Amino acid sequence: xxxxxxxxxxxxxxxxxxxxxxxxxxxxxxxxxxxxxxxxxxxxxxxxxxxxxxxxxxxxxxxxxxxxxxxxxxxxxxxxxxxxxxxxxxxxxxxxxxxxxxxxxxxxxxxxxx
Amino acid sequence: xxxxxxxxxxxxxxxxxxxxxxxxxxxxxxxxxxxxxxxxxxxxxxxxxxxxxxxxxxxxxxxxxxxxxxxxxxxxxxxxxxxxxxxxxxxxxxxxxxxxxxxxxxxxxxxxx
Numbered sequence: 001x002x003x004x005x006x007x008x009x010x011x012x013x014x015x016x017x018x019x020x021x022x023x024x025x026x027x028x029x030x031x032x033x034x035x036x037x038x039x040x041x042x043x044x045x046x047x048x049x050x051x052x053x054x055x056x057x058x059x060x061x062x063x064x065x066x067x068x069x070x071x072x073x074x075x076x077x078x079x080x081x082x083x084x085x086x087x088x089x090x091x092x093x094x095x096x097x098x099x100x101x102x103x104x105x106x107x108x109x110x111x112x113x114x
Numbered sequence: 115x116x117x118x119x120x121x122x123x124x125x126x127x128x129x130x131x132x133x134x135x136x137x138x139x140x141x142x143x144x145x146x147x148x149x150x151x152x153x154x155x156x157x158x159x160x161x162x163x164x165x166x167x168x169x170x171x172x173x174x175x176x177x178x179x180x181x182x183x184x185x186x187x188x189x190x191x192x193x194x195x196x197x198x199x200x201x202x203x204x205x206x207x208x209x210x211x212x213x214x215x216x217x218x219x220x221x222x223x224x225x226x227x
Binding site for chain 2: 004006032034036041042043044045046049089091093101102103104105106107
């Protein structure tokens with residue numbers, strides 16, 4: 001039973017446009033959410049995070065929105081660049097008593113076309 | 115500064131064998147976590163160690179074990195390998211046990227034949 005779900009395996013966007021990646025979670029005990037980016041043959045790279053007490057966090061071209069009532073978060077990339085093409089993982093923590101335990105979604109492969 | 119390093123990069127083993135994977139955290143980081151990423155899935159938590167003590171364990175069989183050394187490097191051991199253990203094994207380090215901003219290494223690709 002997946003606690004963190006990324007229902008879109010892939011997304012294709014034109015360069016300069018907005019990319020919106022979505023993530024849903026089932027466990028209301030999650031209190032911190034993170035987005036990671038992964039290129040082939042590399043480990044995931046931390047991108048941006050948000051605490052459950054906030055509904056928005058912004059860092060440059062990247063913004064994460066959290067809707068606790070819907071148990072939904074999204075990552076917005078504006079403007080999208082070809083270098084953003086990668087697999088994006090949504091992750092959550094706060095459940096299970098193990099503080100370092102990140103629970104990941106399956107990932108969404110983003111392709112930004114020039 | 116060097117990031118998280120893992121060795122070996124790739125490994126091919128036969129069913130029933132044993133494997134040891136190694137991880138060196140970022141200098142100053144005292145917490146190391148291990149994740150397994152099967153093709154098409156997200157990373158799945160295996161263990162976390164902090165100050166040489168186990169702080170968390172995921173839903174993996176006892177064939178999986180780990181330890182952390184005084185220099186904060188870590189080993190992941192898997193006994194009696196199964197075909198299903200074929201995966202990318204990721205190590206992540208952080209300053210403390212909290213999950214915030216864990217830094218991942220490039221991973222070890224294990225293939226079990």
